[in-house]
Amino acid sequence: MKDHINAIYKNHSQFYKILLFVVTTILIVFIFPKSGRFKYNFEKGKPWQTENLYAPFNFAIQKSNVEVLNENAIITSQTSRFFNKKADLAAEVSDSFEENFGKVFNDTLRDYKKIKSKGFSILKDFYKYGILSQDLDLNDQDKVVILVDNVEKKITTYSNLQKLGAIKTTIDKELKGSSLETYSNRLTALFFDVIKSDLTYNRALTDNVLKESLSKVSKNRGVVDKGTLIISKGEVVNDEKYQVLTSLSKEYESQVWSKSSYNWIIFAYTLLVALALLMLLLFIRKYRLDVYKNNTKVTFIFFNVFIMVLLTTLIVNYNSEYVYLVPIAILPLVLKAFFDARLGLFTHVITVLLLGSIVPNSYEYMFLQIIAGIVTILTVSELYKRANLFISVGQITLVYIIAYFAFFVIHEASIDNLKWETFGLFVLCGLATLFVQPLIYVYEKLFGLVSDVSLLELSDTNSKLLKELSNKAPGTFHHSLNVANLAEASANEINANAMLVRVGALYHDIGKMKSPTYFTENQSSGINSHDELSPKESAKIIINHVLDGIEIAKKNNLPDRVIDFIRTHHGTSQVYYFYMKEKANHEDVDINDFTYPGPKPFSKETAILMMCDSVEAASKSLKEPTSSKIDNFVENIINKQKDDGQFLNADITFKEIESIKKVLKRKLANIYHLRIEYPE
Structure with missing residues (x-):
């Protein structure tokens, strides 16, 4: 177990x-979706490329969207519009007209009776079907059903309904050319005083009737029996065939499967x-x-x-x-x-x-x-x-x-x-x-991933952590900038992630902030703090800058991909100077006390940083550098790392290492401004 x-x-x-x-x-x-899928592809106007297709089951031919829309439009135009009519309103308006007529027209007028008779005639025509308070968005030929107390009384068209806005036009038309035309304005004013709308559009009933009519429209137009030849191989998919094939496809996909x-x-x-x-x-x-x-x-x-x-x-x-x-x-x-x-x-x-x-x-x-x-x-x-x-x-x-x-x-x-x-x-x-x-x-x-956007933010040297590094350990900060430039150029040469390796280089030595004076690049006073310590104690402080760096990075929420550079930039190499110093004083020396905990670099980027860090740090010891000195210097440092197996876990090739060497040699030559010697 x-x-x-x-x-x-x-x-x-x-x-x-x-x-x-x-x-x-x-x-x-x-x-x-759990439906089956029609196994054939087809396009309108293209030949049918597969074998003859027979109907696998009975199915209805569905109408196209255009056909359905056209039928719906026809039914919509043929459906009656319903209006409710007030039954007693016409008599009420007639009485009001009789009462107010004498106030508008003097009974001494020669055409008094004639005008009155014409007014009642027009009024009767107005209320024959009814009067609407406003014009509706309907066609003149739309069928209209007039209801009185919800009972059908008359059927006509929308054009026969009188609209309040058209009253003046109708009166002018009726009186035009007659001897009464001069009374048109006064008669119109009287009509506007007494006339009332007696028709109300019953939209709910109309919509219900229309909805019922539309629901009866069939979505299909015929049936294809099982075994019927639908289309032959090579036959062009015309509109009719396309509709049949589309219907079969939809039917096939909408079936209720066992x-x-x-x-x-x-x-x-x-x-x-x-x-x-x-x-x-x-x-x-x-x-x-x-x-x-x-x-x-x-x-x-x-x-x-x-x-x-x-x-x-x-x-x-x-x-x-x-x-x-x-x-x-x-x-x-x-x-x-x-x-x-x-x-x-x-x-x-x-x-x-x-x-x-x-x-x-x-x-x-x-x-x-x-x-x-x-x-x-x-x-x-x-x-x-x-x-x-x-x-x-x-x-x-x-x-x-x-x-x-x-x-x-x-x-x-x-x-x-x-x-x-x-x-x-x-x-x-x-x-x-x-x-x-x-x-x-x-x-x-x-x-917990890191993108180039985050790396760009981390590469800002004005960030809080890098500012702290430049204040507490200015030499280390300057060293990190130089390493970042070397590493970025090297990464570009072998198509590695240049942004990632640059950020890793900027932060790889942040652990030195804990004891900055124990590192030579920060010793500006000429006093070496290691003079008062044993080689073993000095080595411990030097080695601990890796662990201190990891601790600081985690406190500042640096991504793991960046912390990997802090862990691996020395791999499992030794603090060789203090090891040899201890060995000179004691025969029995445990090399593990002078070895970095690792791990070794495990990517191209971390391997690049190890090379650039070592070369840049050691380059400070070069005296009177020449091209040949720099070439040998770079070769020796990187070859030693390679021989020690520091790059075994990294997916970096010998060819890529040689390319990085060339970049480092060229960059160091530029840093030290090497020029040819001119004769005096």
């Missing part, structure tokens, strides 16, 4: 990765997802072993894949037309910020392949997203520069638009029906991609 527990503990990292792999697979399969079929679909999705994630895991293991060994980093990568799949699935389930709103390009941006371009692109491709099984127009979608991912990787360099991100997002958006436009023209052979709103989605997607900056900050806090 104990052996099993030890084996599990020994391989706990592998067990964790297996668990992570299984959990991620289950979660992705869980959120995927429990057995459902389980098979789940099993198939599980295989696809597991295969894709396995490829990602194997890629990390083969080409990014340092990432593979770090469970936090592997979790981070799988988490981002799951988040992108989750967002896309939610959008597809809501409305697949908005699928391009999901900023998939954030994924390679984030991974490039924390790792490298190759891992970012591979992860992006795997994620897009996963999404290809659930999005509509999968080939078009995958082409657009993979191209966008490639553009992201190629264009975004130095993400910490804001202008670079904006330029890259603009290029990504442009690529989306160009590719979508090309696909649309291929499908439609014209741009007449181009969906301009889709371009708006691409622009919104580009704007959403800018969210990568705050997202990177959040990820740094959640997963």
